[in-house]
Amino acid sequence: MATLKHIASKNSDYSAAETYLVYQHDEFSGKKILDEQSRPKLRESYILDTLECGEASFAMACLLANRKYDKNNHPDDIKSHQYIISFDPRDAAENGLTMEKAQALGLNFCKENFPGHPAIVCTHPDGHNHSGNIHVHIVIGSVRTREVERKPYMQKPRDWREGMKHSSTAQTMRHLRVAVMEMCQDAKLYQIDLLSSKKRVSEREYWMKRRSQMKLDRENAALLAAGQQPTQTEFETAKETLRKQISDVLDNAASFEDFSDRLLQQYGITVKESRGQLSYLPAGRKKFIRAHSLGDKFEKELVLATLKENAKSQPIILHNNLEEEPDRIKKLVDIQAKLKQGKGIGYERWAKKHNLKTMAQTLILLQEKGLLNEDALDQRIAELDTKFHESLAVVKDLETRMAENKTLRSHAAAYKQYRPLAQKRNAAKSPAAFEEQHRVELTAYRAAAAYLKANNITSLPSPNKLESEYCALASEKAQFYEQYKEAKSELLKLKDAKQNVALFFREEKQTQHHEREGVCV
Template identity: 40%
Template sequence: MEYFKSEVMEMCHREGLYQIDLLNGSKERITEREYWAAKKGQLALDKENADREAAGQTTKPTKFETDKAKLRRTIRQALSQATSFDEFSSLLLREGVTVKESRGRLSYLTPDRTKPITARKLGDDFDKAAVLALLTQNTRRAAEQTTAIPEYPHTQKERLREEKAAKTTPADNTLQRMVDREAKRAEGKGVGYDRWAAKHNLKQMAATVTAYQQYGFSSPEELDEACSASYTAMQESLAELKQVEKTLNGKKELQRQVLAYSKTRPVRDGLKQQKNAKAKAAYRQKHESDFIIADAAARYFKENGISKLPGYKALQAEIESLIQEKNSGYNDYRAKREEYRRLQTVKGNIDQILHRERKPVKRQEQER
């Protein structure tokens, strides 16, 4: 297959035909239709600018862009500023572009379209893997820029000493679950593993007692109550986050329906201008696809009790506000989830130290 691809590319090159790279992925996947549309658009723009220049008028931009080219430029601008996928989605929404994910693939919906454009049709730079990789790179670059700059330049020896200390210094979250050595020996673990487990358990005992004292517990029962309260707080935070996500999805769907309905306004106005029923029926049949979209949007508005359509800017501002609320809600949920897990680790280790019978641990319904 690779041989045939290279032969086709060689034939196209020899005949001077437009071609795409069949052997490697294309960063910007430009189809033949888009290529000729750009060519014709550029010729028309050059002709119009020449006429304007001859008439002494201001010329338009000298480079013609197709709709896909404009979309690529908008996505790249958002990617150059965003450090997370939610921020990336918010920046695109400000430009009227909605990004969706389905089955691990991204698609982009512009205000003038009812059907989204898949990342596969735009190029490899716009698929999910490339977008997430670039966002991770932006996050890492932002973190590097915020690190403190040393007041005086270090020598090579001091720099190596600091790097070694950073590698050997344990992380803040060193609290881990203790190992059940008897169960591991019953599974057939060797002497080497048992020695490691003994050292590991001693370290975790010390870390557990320190955490137990930092929390200020006076009895294991207080620890059990704290675990239950932490689990309840985590579930309440998760319920609030789900409600915000549900509201956000509803607003996005409303925005999509409003855009689709507003796009069919010229066709709906044309129907009112028809004089008799026969002309209206013929006009409606001619523009059947537009009326299907308009009727679907009207049903959506009626089912949701929407009598007055919201303005685009107000709806856009509301969506951005909900995205910020969702981000802060997720951060709150993640902090409470980590606190619950830490308390569960302390509880499990304390039970093992005191040889208490462990109670069944509540499972999180949905880990995010």
């Protein structure tokens, strides 16, 4: 699976690029490795060619181009670009990839995609991770020395005109990734989709992990030598931790608001959207981390798509939540009590945000109801409580009467239907045989007769009359049930509002008390 990496350099010493490619360097310090006589050690194996340099060296060709077109005079100007194509380690053994073949692929890739630029193409047999991956370095001077044919991916004149500088834009990188994929396909090498990345690791993060892992390994070796067991064996960068935390929440959230709240509550991570892009702020950090630097999975489009899929897999839960209390006011969180229970700074940040939203909803509700006065609020709660219990009592009574009506209709129908059968049983020549043959029907008849006798019903009521009574009871129940629901809903909201106000002023009082103590001290 070939990968493509880009590095822009502001180093005005163009010979440094060739020196790095030819001589051995310490992978962490970047310094040349010296032999016993303090001379730089050549790499054990490499293939190096230059393009578009004429008779001059790469460094001289770049300097001449700068002078001719009056470019790269400022220290902050990008002087060169390096593209590294790393092939899959399996390609050497399984697909016959050699250094010579890789060099040929690199030369052709450079000719096709960087025409007009002085370039070095150098192939190494292995990377610093010692996985056996053959890789090609393509280093180009930033200034184009001749006008080239315009390609479809070229958007601006600087992309093809003479004397203009190469720019590694998103469009350019996309084209180059596609070119690498097509190159691997044509050469029958392993490949992956370079156009998407669930996890995006920068050069800086990669080296930080490697250095820190080596340091951790040394510390663990010392612990093992002392007879102690290490508690951590693998170093994890801050971004790796952030990716895991976001993934954990993303797999369970069903809406963006839920996603945002869970991140803040569980891990203290703030998420914001700016210009259509998401950024994340972990606890203890002042600067947001862009989703793009973490990977495609964490960007807005895929986050929303994942949340949408999660919502589809939880339709019943979401529906029930919406049906139960669509506008129920949430309760304030007693932050101090939670902190005493061991909650961390992430939970505290979420709780403060939650309390602000909840208190705003509480005040809006009380203002709409005209209940900003405490006595008026208590009086309204008492009225609703009475209405709630009265409506509930009526509903329960109506439900009982409806059940009795339903039972009576059932027994009356059974009595009327099976009475002729009971009369035939009495006149049958063999009552026992008749009984056995019609046991179910006769049992239902006797149960109906017993019910009618127990309730002193001597004549069967009209089925139509019973049906009408049942419908009237159901209609009356529906009316009182609506009153019951309305009273219950408003009662619960006002009780929550009262509790929120009480907790809010209690916290305010505690805060003022602490502030006064601080002033006195």
